[in-house]
Amino acid sequence: MTKPVLVVTTRYPKEVEDRIDRDYSARRNPNRFPFSQEEMLSAAEGADALFITPADRLDARFFQKVSPTVKVIATYSVGFEHIDLQGAAHRNIPVAYTPAVNSARPTSPCCSCWVRRVALTKLRSWFERERGSP
Numbered sequence: 001m002t003k004p005v006l007v008v009t010t011r012y013p014k015e016v017e018d019r020i021d022r023d024y025s026a027r028r029n030p031n032r033f034p035f036s037q038e039e040m041l042s043a044a045e046g047a048d049a050l051f052i053t054p055a056d057r058l059d060a061r062f063f064q065k066v067s068p069t070v071k072v073i074a075t076y077s078v079g080f081e082h083i084d085l086q087g088a089a090h091r092n093i094p095v096a097y098t099p100a101v102n103s104a105r106p107t108s109p110c111c112s113c114w115v116r117r118v119a120l121t122k123l124r125s126w127f128e129r130e131r132g133s134p
Helices: 014-024 038-046 058-063 084-089 109-131
Strands: 005-008 027-030 050-051 072-075 095-097
Touching: 038 058, 038 095, 058 084
Parallel strands: 005 027, 005 050, 050 072, 072 095
Antiparallel strands: none
8 A cells, every 4th residue: 555645844853754754655845944825735736644833824725725635634733723623624624733742841852752753643543544554
């Protein structure tokens, strides 16, 4: 089975990047600044999922135009104020988030990697339920 295509909008520590590469065919943002909405729509064309951050704003217009291949979105954030949830629901796109991302002690360097892995695990679980196994 081919790996699901995952749009990754930012850079992560090596451990997280390695897991992305293991489980997905990654389409990464090559820049150090967020995608514009048009760049995000272009990157999402033919993709199965998006792995985003609060810097990525997904509004109603985004959901009107996003590729029908996008089946799930995971955000590395405590909330989802940057995502139009009604727009996502209208397109039947589930949104996973990481509510515990800020609860870890800042002195623990592995905590943010752990939370990123939680988001990736949520994506993988969704794919396993919907498609079998990535």
